[in-house]
Amino acid sequence: MHTLKHSAIQSVVRRQLLWTGGIGLLSRFGMVDAGQSRSSLKSRIVCVGGGITEIICALGYESSLVGVDTTSRYPLSVRHLPSVGYARHLSLEGILAMAPQQVIVGHDAGPLAVLSRLREAGVSVSRVEDGQTFDALISRVKQIGQLLQCGGKAQALIEKLNTEWDALRQILAIPTNAIRVMFVLGQTPSQLLVAGTDTGADAMLKHAVLQNAFSDVRGYRPVSAEAIIAAQPDLVVLTQPDALTPGNSPNSRSLIHQFKGLSATPAARPGRWLVFDTMFLLSFGPRLPDAILTLRRASIEAMRT
Secondary structure, eight states: OHHHHHHHHHHHHHHHHHHHTOHHHHHHTTSSOTTOOGGGSOOOEEEEOHHHHHHHHHTTOGGGEEEEOTTOOOSGGGGGSOBOOOTTSOOHHHHHTTOOSEEEEOTTOOOHHHHHHHHHTTOEEEEOOOOSSHHHHHHHHHHHHHHTTOHHHHHHHHHHHHHHHHHHHHHHTSOOOOOEEEEEEEEETTEEEEEOBSSHHHHHHHHTTOEETTTTSBSEEEEOHHHHHHHOOSEEEEEETTOOSSBOOHHHHHHHTTSTTGGGSGGGSTTOEEEEEHHHHHSOSTTHHHHHHHHHHHHHHHTTO
């Protein structure tokens, strides 16, 4: 059993050496063709963070991705890539088996010991800046552009995003009535998990000039029927993994109305609930201007019912 495990680790290290600079050494021992050079090898990237993956793809480097985490769901084609699992519980052996040259991770990726071991194995590990503002998005694009050595492409993407952001600000400047939103991140048959302050959901509501009905709580918290009645939300925004298009459905409406308290709020009216793909609203990647505009327009339309 010990021999088999040692052999498997040797195989992983051999592949890692092949892709991270050990070409000359391996060729010297006949483990790879002498004519094969580092420059002929395609860059191999493992990405941990849905928004980061979106930026890499927007820069034209999707073909370099060899592995992604569970939050990397867009573009749809990345779902076919091998998964490294949940961002906070990365596996050293699993990542090394993908023989990456670069591992690019978000703020929450870990454990830190795994990232340190990857660096010891010769893998370039870079942590990308966090943030839920437009300026933070621009900083991420610049940083990833530097990591991928594609400053020109990064600048082109930044100019595109700036144009979209300027147009969005003009639209958001048009005054409308205040809309109180209950943002539901998760749910069970007996409990809602709503977004308070200091959350990505709260940041999105502020971007879209919408009021968080639960701004008096912090983080994502379960709420009681009494708290829902007291909050009096006008609208419910519900996120679900892989919801294909923003909108609502009879199934979602039936689910929402199972929760006590909602029937005593304006959000109980038909059409006063919206369903979005989780990562569309909360990845804070290149789709941020589109996500904000879509959330804003859908909310205003729902209030007309």
